[in-house]
Amino acid sequence: MVNEISARQELEQAQTELSENGGVFMKVQLEVKDKLISVAEKMSLYSAGIISLSFTFIGYLISQKSIKFSITFLYIPAYYYLYLSWALLAINLLIGLTIRKFEALYDFYGSQRKYHESRKNFQEKKIKIFNTNYPLIYNGTDKDKEIGIANSNIEILASTLIPKTLKKEDWYFKVLEFLKPASTLLFIFGILFLLTFVLIMTHQIFIL
Numbered sequence: 001m002v003n004e005i006s007a008r009q010e011l012e013q014a015q016t017e018l019s020e021n022g023g024v025f026m027k028v029q030l031e032v033k034d035k036l037i038s039v040a041e042k043m044s045l046y047s048a049g050i051i052s053l054s055f056t057f058i059g060y061l062i063s064q065k066s067i068k069f070s071i072t073f074l075y076i077p078a079y080y081y082l083y084l085s086w087a088l089l090a091i092n093l094l095i096g097l098t099i100r101k102f103e104a105l106y107d108f109y110g111s112q113r114k115y116h117e118s119r120k121n122f123q124e125k126k127i128k129i130f131n132t133n134y135p136l137i138y139n140g141t142d143k144d145k146e147i148g149i150a151n152s153n154i155e156i157l158a159s160t161l162i163p164k165t166l167k168k169e170d171w172y173f174k175v176l177e178f179l180k181p182a183s184t185l186l187f188i189f190g191i192l193f194l195l196t197f198v199l200i201m202t203h204q205i206f207i208l
Contacts, residue, residue: 014125018118025115081197088190106172113165120157123150
């Protein structure tokens with residue numbers, strides 16, 4: 001027979017863990033929406049700022065009648081560097097929005113998995129305490145019925161809920177692992193191509 005005091009302590013510990021993880025899960029749920037909205041607003045501001053600055057600079061260059069956008073550097077027309085820079089930075093902005101969104105969802109499913117694992121652990125400890133000689137904890141309940149309900153809950157958690165959330169958590173993690181270095185590379189090359197274009201144009205201004 002399972003030690004009664006030990007089983008009761010484990011049940012209380014599992015119940016505390018369930019309560020704590022449940023609180024974290026609910027808190028993350030509330031924060032996810034705010035995170036996604038905040039990131040979308042920031043990315044919109046970044047996009048507007050880049051477009052505005054780019055057109056301002058292009059407008060200045062156009063005002064210089066002798067500036068030629070077709071001048072080549074390394075056999076490539078200058079405007080190619082500009083278009084390529086815009087394309088890379090635009091993709092980077094989209095990835096930046098996606099990364100933040102995936103981070104929020106990754107946190108969400110991670111907290112949900114922990115919550116389900118705590119629920120499963122609580123049900124296991126509940127069965128353990130029913131197998132002791134301590135009958136007053138669930139006084140007035142049918143022992144076999146309660147054990148059957150607990151086993152049913154464990155089955156649902158172990159076979160469906162936990163694997164489902166773990167799969168989603170793992171998928172978002174892999175996507176983030178791909179997007180983070182991709183975002184960095186796109187940003188670096190986008191800036192390099194933009195600087196190349198600026199230097200080509202600036203050189204023309206100085207030699208005129």
